[in-house]
Amino acid sequence: MFTINHINNELPKSLQYIELEKSLIALLGEERQFLPNMANMASLLFFSLKNINWCGFYLMNLGELVLGPFQGKPACVRISVGKGVCGTSAQRLESLIVQDVDKFPGHIACDVDSRSEIVIPLMKNNELIGVLDIDSPMLACFNEDDRQGLERLVSILLECSDC
Numbered sequence: 001m002f003t004i005n006h007i008n009n010e011l012p013k014s015l016q017y018i019e020l021e022k023s024l025i026a027l028l029g030e031e032r033q034f035l036p037n038m039a040n041m042a043s044l045l046f047f048s049l050k051n052i053n054w055c056g057f058y059l060m061n062l063g064e065l066v067l068g069p070f071q072g073k074p075a076c077v078r079i080s081v082g083k084g085v086c087g088t089s090a091q092r093l094e095s096l097i098v099q100d101v102d103k104f105p106g107h108i109a110c111d112v113d114s115r116s117e118i119v120i121p122l123m124k125n126n127e128l129i130g131v132l133d134i135d136s137p138m139l140a141c142f143n144e145d146d147r148q149g150l151e152r153l154v155s156i157l158l159e160c161s162d163c
């Protein structure tokens with residue numbers, strides 16, 4: 001059985017992400033199936049990061065983003081590329097940090113509690129296969145340390161999975 005190591009949320013975020021990298025590698029183990037690996041990563045992040053209310057994946061399917069494994073309240077199932085924070089990140093092929101979702105034109109509100117958001121694209125062999133989306137009920141919850149840390153975690157997920 002895997003137990004999530006408690007992350008000391010008082011540590012600088014960059015150090016918290018180093019701990020999370022070790023936890024993710026241990027959690028994925030030898031498993032290479034993408035779906036359970038995404039599900040476990042969403043759970044690891046949801047129960048480790050402070051001040052988040054939604055964490056999960058949207059996967060590219062027939063040209064649009066479709067809801068994948070997540071933790072949090074039920075969410076919208078389909079997002080067009082170019083729409084919302086997720087679709088904009090997917091279109092630009094870059095991570096997006098939104099400090100105040102009410103100021104992001106076209107933000108798609110799935111959970112009314114969400115105030116800030118970060119989205120990381122999942123790129124495999126130079127192709128977009130989906131995005132990781134994390135919401136916070138706090139304004140400006142995410143910064144450059146989160147972007148770098150989450151991009152590293154996403155690259156571990158992709159390297160460790162057949163996708």
Ligand code: SME
Pocket residue numbers: 054075076079083084085086087106107108109110111114117133135
């Ligand atoms: N807020 C996102 C939609 C997904 S939910 O936050 C889970 C967006 O604007 O793309």
